[in-house]
Each structure stands twice: as C-alpha cells, then as structure tokens.
Amino acid sequence: MGLGTVGWSILVMGISLATVIILWVWIGHIGPTYSSNTLIHQQKILRQHFGLSPQPVITDPKLLLTPPSLRDVKNNTANMTTASAGANSIGGKNVSIVPGASTLADKAFSPNPINVKIGGNVTWTNKDNVAHTVTSGTGPSDPNKGKEFDSGLSTLLAPGKTFSHTFKTAGEIPYFCQIHPTMVGKVAVS
Ligand SMILES: [Cu+2]
Incomplete structure (x- = not known):
C-alpha cells in the first residue's frame, strides 16, 4: 500500500508507454507499402528460383486500374x-x-x-x-x-x-x- 504501489504502477505505465512509442517509431515508419514490398521481393526470388523472366513492370495507368486477373x-x-x-x-x-x-x-x-x-x-x-x-x-x-x-x-x-x-x-x-x-x-x- 501507499506510495510504493503507486510508484510501481507509474513505472509500469511509463515502460508500457515507452514500449508503444518505440514500437511505433520502429515499425510504424515502415508504412503501408511494407507488406506489398515484401510480396514483390518474395515473387522476385521465386521467379529467379524457377528460372522465370522478371515480372514486367506495368506503368500504363489504365492497365494498373484493371485487376491482374482481367488484364x-x-x-x-x-x-x-x-x-x-x-x-x-x-x-x-x-x-x-x-x-x-x-x-x-x-x-x-x-x-x-x-x-x-x-x-x-x-x-x-x-x-x-x-x-x-x-x-x-x-x-x-x-x-x-x-x-x-x-x-x-x-x-x-x-x-x-x-x-x-x-x-x-x-x-x-x-x-x-x-x-x-x-x-x-x-x-x-x-
Ligand atoms: Cu500501326
């Protein structure tokens, strides 16, 4: 009881807050493109592994609006x-x-x-x-x-x-x- 418990509570809350901030700075800055970049990277490795030519880069904005399965x-x-x-x-x-x-x-x-x-x-x-x-x-x-x-x-x-x-x-x-x-x-x- 008393100040000891309150002190510990504040310390735990402080550490939690610090953890959240550190995690946000560490992972948050990678941003929403992180998973799609990983996917592209994995596809590239797989295509190399199976001897396929690199995935063509599509720049035509009209084509990009079309789902790949319908292109x-x-x-x-x-x-x-x-x-x-x-x-x-x-x-x-x-x-x-x-x-x-x-x-x-x-x-x-x-x-x-x-x-x-x-x-x-x-x-x-x-x-x-x-x-x-x-x-x-x-x-x-x-x-x-x-x-x-x-x-x-x-x-x-x-x-x-x-x-x-x-x-x-x-x-x-x-x-x-x-x-x-x-x-x-x-x-x-x-
Ligand atoms: Cu022509």
Whole structure:
C-alpha cells in the first residue's frame, strides 16, 4: 500500500508507454507499402528460383486500374476465337500484331512473311496496346494501297480486335500499317 504501489504502477505505465512509442517509431515508419514490398521481393526470388523472366513492370495507368486477373482477357478470348476459326477453315492462318509493334518495322507482324494457300484466309490479331491497321500495299504512297484488303482507317484495329481476309489469287502481297507506315509485312499466296 501507499506510495510504493503507486510508484510501481507509474513505472509500469511509463515502460508500457515507452514500449508503444518505440514500437511505433520502429515499425510504424515502415508504412503501408511494407507488406506489398515484401510480396514483390518474395515473387522476385521465386521467379529467379524457377528460372522465370522478371515480372514486367506495368506503368500504363489504365492497365494498373484493371485487376491482374482481367488484364489479358480480351487478348486471350481473341486467341481462342481465332484458334477455333482457324481450325474450322482450311488454310486459316493467324498473324499477331506484336506488343510495341509501331517501332518494330518488319518484326511488327508475327509470323512474317506468312504463307497461305489460294482460298485460305489470314486473321490478324492486335496484341499491341495501341490501334493499327493492316492495309495491302507497299506504303502510304502506293496507288494500289488497300485494293486487296484494308482493315480501315475509320474502323481502326483496336487492341484485342481481329481482322480477316481470304486470298483468292496467287502472288506476294505486301502490307503495312496506315498509322505507322514503317510496320510492314508480306503475305505469300500459292
Ligand atoms: Cu500501326
């Protein structure tokens, strides 16, 4: 009883308060990003361990607003429909407009060149994140541009969209993108 007990009580309270302050200063300053940073670090180690390429860093703000599980749905479903369409028709070929295509010249389309039988069709899928066109011809100044096929400047081939064309005559048909004319490809019909 008396001052001794009160003294001890104050001491215990003081130590508790000090502990709380120390813990707050020690852990509190790490902040809310601590757990997500740990997660990223763990993923990096795991990817290295299993020989996977490092996680791509996403900076596109539109993509960051989309949950990861929904990010590739458009492209994936486009692949599914073109894959089944290709399987059902004789000589159906698929060409991708690859990510970053606008600076890739003749690597913008894959595979390039593409071989197709007479009567066969080619389906282009835009796997890039900007719109393109697939337009027959050697470039914007070709007087015959778009004669054989053209996905169109008014109906741009948006990301995830597809465009198909059936080839009826043999020959080598160059094509390009009207928005980025350095993107070039070739269809060989035989
Ligand atoms: Cu383009």
